[in-house]
Amino acid sequence: MLTLKLLREDPEYVIRKLAVKHFDAREIVEKIVALDKNRRDLQKDLDACLAEQKRKAAMIGSLMKEGKKAEAEAAKSEVASLKEHSKELEAASEKNNDELMSLIVLLPNIPCDLVPEGKDSNDNLVVKTGGTVPELGPDALPHWDLAKKLDIIDFDLGVKLTGAGFPVYKGKGARLQRALINMFLDINTRAGYLEVEPPVMVNEASGFGTGQLPDKEGQMYHATLDNFYLVPTAEVPVTNIYRDVILSENDFPVKMTAYTPCFRREAGSYGKDVRGLNRLHQFDKVEIVRIEKPENSYAALDDMVAHVEGIVCKLGLPYRILRLCGGDLSFTSAITYDFEVYSAAQGRWLEISSVSNFESYQANRLKLRYKDADGKTQLAHTLNGSSLALPRVVAALLEDFQKDGHVIIPEALRPYTGFDII
RNA sequence: GGUGAGAUGGGUGAGUGGCUGAAACCAGCAGUUUGCUAAACUGCCGUACGGGAUUACCGUACCGGGGGUUCGAAUCCCCCUCUCACCGCCA
Numbered sequence: 001m002l003t004l005k006l007l008r009e010d011p012e013y014v015i016r017k018l019a020v021k022h023f024d025a026r027e028i029v030e031k032i033v034a035l036d037k038n039r040r041d042l043q044k045d046l047d048a049c050l051a052e053q054k055r056k057a058a059m060i061g062s063l064m065k066e067g068k069k070a071e072a073e074a075a076k077s078e079v080a081s082l083k084e085h086s087k088e089l090e091a092a093s094e095k096n097n098d099e100l101m102s103l104i105v106l107l108p109n110i111p112c113d114l115v116p117e118g119k120d121s122n123d124n125l126v127v128k129t130g131g132t133v134p135e136l137g138p139d140a141l142p143h144w145d146l147a148k149k150l151d152i153i154d155f156d157l158g159v160k161l162t163g164a165g166f167p168v169y170k171g172k173g174a175r176l177q178r179a180l181i182n183m184f185l186d187i188n189t190r191a192g193y194l195e196v197e198p199p200v201m202v203n204e205a206s207g208f209g210t211g212q213l214p215d216k217e218g219q220m221y222h223a224t225l226d227n228f229y230l231v232p233t234a235e236v237p238v239t240n241i242y243r244d245v246i247l248s249e250n251d252f253p254v255k256m257t258a259y260t261p262c263f264r265r266e267a268g269s270y271g272k273d274v275r276g277l278n279r280l281h282q283f284d285k286v287e288i289v290r291i292e293k294p295e296n297s298y299a300a301l302d303d304m305v306a307h308v309e310g311i312v313c314k315l316g317l318p319y320r321i322l323r324l325c326g327g328d329l330s331f332t333s334a335i336t337y338d339f340e341v342y343s344a345a346q347g348r349w350l351e352i353s354s355v356s357n358f359e360s361y362q363a364n365r366l367k368l369r370y371k372d373a374d375g376k377t378q379l380a381h382t383l384n385g386s387s388l389a390l391p392r393v394v395a396a397l398l399e400d401f402q403k404d405g406h407v408i409i410p411e412a413l414r415p416y417t418g419f420d421i422i
Numbered sequence: 423g424g425u426g427a428g429a430u431g432g433g434u435g436a437g438u439g440g441c442u443g444a445a446a447c448c449a450g451c452a453g454u455u456u457g458c459u460a461a462a463c464u465g466c467c468g469u470a471c472g473g474g475a476u477u478a479c480c481g482u483a484c485c486g487g488g489g490g491u492u493c494g495a496a497u498c499c500c501c502c503u504c505u506c507a508c509c510g511c512c513a
Contacts, residue, residue, distance in 0.1 A: 043472050047482040054482090057494040061440050064493090076493045083493090246432095246469090248450090367469095375451095377469085 001364050002107050003379070007032050017110040020326035022119060028103050035100040042096060046089040053082045105215075108331040109361040112298075115335055118325025124338070125325065130309070131318035133342050134400050142345045143398040144276030147173065149405065150422055155276070165266070165274075165281035172422045176397075176409075177284055179416035180390055181259050184286040187311055188387055193257035193288055198237035200260050201228040206240040209366045211332045221263050230263035234287035235384045239362065242291055246377060247370035253300065254291035257387070259284065277391035278350065284390040290383045293370065294360070297381035301357045304385050305337050308353050311387055314412040317396050318342040320349065334359045341392065345399040350392040355385030 007014055011029045018025040056079050063072040116125045147153035152173025158166040169177050189195050207213035207229050212220060221230040231237055238258050247254070262285050266274075273279060288307070292300045305321065312319045324336045339353035360379035363369070369377050401408045407422040414420050 040472065043482080047472065050483085051481060054494085057492095058440070060493045072493080079493050 001104055001361065002110065003360065003364055004032075004036055004104070007104070008036055014107070014110065018108065020111045020115060020117065021108055021329060022327050023108055025107060028106055032100060032103050035096055035103070038096050039093070039100060042089060042093040046086060046093055049082055049086040049089060053079055053086065056082070109334050109358065111326050111329055112334045112357070112359070114323065115329060116323060116325045119327035120325075121328050123325040124322040124328055127321050127323050127337070128309075129318075129320040130313065131316065131342075133318045134344050136344050136399075136402070139405075140345045140399070140402060142276065143343070143395040146345075146398050146402060146405075146407070147276070150407070152176070152422060153277070163281070165279070167277070167280065172417070172419060175417055175419075176394065176422075177390060179413055179418075180388075180393060181284060181286060183314075183413060183416045184311060184387055185257060185259055187314070188257035188286065188288055188307075191255075191307055193255045196238060196241070196256050196258045198231075198234060198241070198258055198260065200231050200237075200263075202231055202237050202240065203228060206236055206243065209240045209243045210236045210362055211365060212236060215331070218267050219265050221265060231260060232264050233262050233285065233386075234258040234260040235289060238287065238289045239366065239382055239384065242368045242380075243366045245368055247291070247368075247380060249293075249371065249373060251370070252291070252293055253296070254289075256289045257286060258289075259286045261285075262389075277395045280391055286387050286390075288385050288387045291363075291368065292381045292383065293372075294378070294381050297357050297359065297383060300381075301335070301337075301355065301383055304355050304383060308339055308355055308385055308387050312339060312341065312352070314410070315393065315397070316410045316412075317393070317400060318344075330356070332356075332358055332361050334361065339386075339388075341396040341400075343392070343396045343399050345402070346395075350396060352392045352396070353386040353388050355383075357381065357383045 002014065007029060011033050015025045015029055056075050060072050060075050060079075063069075063075065116123065118124065141149070144153075144155065148155075150172075152169065152171055154168040154170055155164075157168040158164075161168065185195055201223060204213060204227060207217075207220070212229070212232065216232075220232055222228075223230070237260070238256050241256070242254070261282055263282050264280075266279060266281060277283075288304060290300050290304065309319075309321065319339060319341045322338045322340065324333075324338060329336055333356040336354055336356040338351050339355070340349035340351050342348075343350050359381050362382045363379040366382070368380050368382065370380050372378055397410070398407050401410065409417050409420045409422070
C-alpha cells in the first residue's frame with residue numbers, strides 16, 4: 001500500500017501517476033487527504049484528554065495518601081467526565097481510521113517512469129528478443145498430444161485423482177520436472193541467492209503481507225479448518241520471512257530463492273488458453289526474491305532480468321522480454337518485465353517469468369524496514385521474479401525441440417535429466 | 423486427541439495496583455584506556471502516531487490479541503490466538 005506521507009504531501013502526483021495504470025484515483029485520494037487531516041485533529045484532542053486523565057489519576061493517588069479524601073473524590077468525578085469524552089473521541093478516531101485504511105488499500109502501486117503508456121497486453125513493449133524459432137515439420141504436435149504419445153504427462157489421471165489442472169507426470173516426464181527444479185536452484189544459488197524451503201501453507205497475516213489478502217482471496221485454496229492458505233507462489237512465504245523486520249545497513253543485499261509447488265484456483269479463467277500445461281491449478285516454480293535499499297532496487301531489478309535471461313538462454317528456447325505497459329501492470333507492481341518463450345506448435349508466446357519491483361508498496365504492508373546510515377528507519381524495497389515457472393517451459397521444450405516424434409533435451413539440462421532424448 | 427505450563431524490549435529474564443516504557447545481564451553503537459588480541463570503564467541503545475524552532479524536546483499508545491474492573495492495570499477478571507513440555511497416535 002502507498003504511504004500516507006506521500007498521499008498527504010503530493011496527492012496530485014499520485015493521481016497523475018495512477019492514471020498511467022488507467023486508475024482514476026482523484027475521488028479516493030481526496031477523501032484520504034481529508035480523513036488524514038481529521039485523523040490528526042482527533043488524535044491531538046484525544047492525546048490532550050488522556051494526558052489530563054493521567055495527571056489527575058496521579059494526583060488522586062497522592063491526595064489519598066495525604067488523607068484529603070474530599071478533594072480526591074472531587075477529582076474522581078472530574079476524571080469520570082473526561083473519560084466519557086475520551087471514549088467518544090476514541091470511537092470517532094477508530095471509525096475515521098478504519099475508513100482511511102479501507103480506502104488506502106484500494107490504491108494500486110504507482111508505476112515507475114519507465115512504464116510505457118498503454119491499456120492492455122497489446123501495448124507491452126518488447127525490449128529484447130533472443131534465440132531462434134524452430135522450423136517444425138507438418139507433423140509437429142502440440143505438447144498435450146506429444147506428452148500423451150510419449151506417456152510422460154497424464155492429464156486424465158490427474159482428473160481422476162484430483163481434477164482438471166492437476167496433471168500427473170510420469171517416467172521421464174517426472175524426471176524432467178525434478179531436473180529443471182534442480183538446474184534452476186543451482187543456477188540461482190551460484191548467483192548468490194540463499195536457498196530456502198518454506199511452508200506451502202501460510203496463515204492470514206502472511207497472505208495480507210504480500211497483498212493476496214483480502215483482495216485476491218478467491219484465487220487461493222483455503223484450508224478452512226485451520227485457516228491456512230495454499231501458497232500461489234513462493235513469493236508469499238519467502239517475502240514474509242521479513243515481515244515485521246527492521247534490517248540494518250549491512251544486512252543487504254537480501255537474496256533468496258525457493259522451489260515450491262504453487263496452487264491457484266484460477267477462478268473464472270476458462271477457454272482455449274488453458275489446454276495442456278498452459279494453465280494449471282498446481283504447478284512447480286522456482287522463485288527469486290530480493291530485499292534492497294531504495295537506491296539499489298532498480299540496479300537489482302536489472303540484475304534479476306539479466307539473471308533470468310541467462311537461464312532461458314541456457315535452455316536454448318526462443319524468447320522475448322516485455323516491459324509491461326501501465327494497463328497490464330499488476331496492482332502491486334511498480335514495473336514488471338515478462339519473459340515469454342515461443343511455443344512453436346501452438347504458434348504463440350507463453351509467459352514463463354515475471355520479474356517485478358514493488359518498491360516500498362509491499363514493504364509498507366509487511367512493515368519491512370531498515371535503518372539507514374543516519375539511523376533513520378525507512379521502508380525497504382522488495383522485488384521478485386520467477387526463475388522459472390515450469391509448465392510452460394516444459395510445453396515449449398516439448399514443442400520446440402521435437403524431432404521425429406521424440407524430444408531432444410538441451411545440452412545444459414542433460415546432467416540433470418540423465419538422458420538426452422525422450 | 424489428553425494434561426499441564428507459558429507469552430514482557432534484538433536475546434536471556436525481573437516485575438502481583440500508582441515512584442514501571444518497564445530492573446539486571448548479554449548482544450549492538452559511540453567514546454576513554456591499551457604494544458597486538460583480549461579486557462576494563464563511561465555514555466547511548468524499542469516501535470508507531472501526533473505536536474514542534476522538524477537534530478533537540480514534548481504528548482499519547484503499545485508488556486501475544488480483544489474486552490472488562492479501577493481515579494489509576496504489564497500486574498486483577500473474562501474471551502481468543504499462539505508457543506512449549508509430557509502422554510497417546512504417527513511420516
